[in-house]
Each structure stands twice: as structure tokens, then as C-alpha cells.
Amino acid sequence: VGSVMTNKYSEGYPGARYxxxxxxxxxxxxxxxxxxxxxxxxxxxxWG
Structure with a gap:
């Protein structure tokens, strides 16, 4: 079972994805x- 969130490739940090x-x-x-x-x-x- 998947979703749009789990099927999206999102390597990197927020605002600086590859x-x-x-x-x-x-x-x-x-x-x-x-x-x-x-x-x-x-x-x-x-820690942020």
C-alpha cells in the first residue's frame, strides 16, 4: 500500500531537494x- 507521500522521491533537505x-x-x-x-x-x- 502506498500513497503520494511514500511514492515521491525526496532526497535532500526541505527547500534544497535534489x-x-x-x-x-x-x-x-x-x-x-x-x-x-x-x-x-x-x-x-x-538541534534545528
Whole structure:
């Protein structure tokens, strides 16, 4: 079972992917990073 999110090749970092068309993947990854930092009380300057 797959989805658009799992079937999309998105190597690299948000905003700096090797292939285009990853805007929604970038938004989801950035949101996950933000929430993980908040959940564990981490400083984005050190861990972001």
C-alpha cells in the first residue's frame, strides 16, 4: 500500500531537494521537525 507521500522521491533537505516538486513534502517535514523540537523541549538553534 502506498500513497503520494511514500511514492515521491525526496532526497535532500526541505527547500534544497535534489529533485523538484516536493513542496508538500517540505511542508510536512518542516512541521514534523518543529513539533519534535517542541515535544522534547529542544532548542532549534542547537538541534534545528
Amino acid at each position: 529533485y523538484g516538486g516536493n513542496e508538500y513534502i517540505d511542508m510536512a517535514e518542516t512541521l514534523c521537525q518543529k513539533r519534535a523540537l517542541e515535544a522534547f523541549g529542544l532548542d532549534p538553534a542547537k
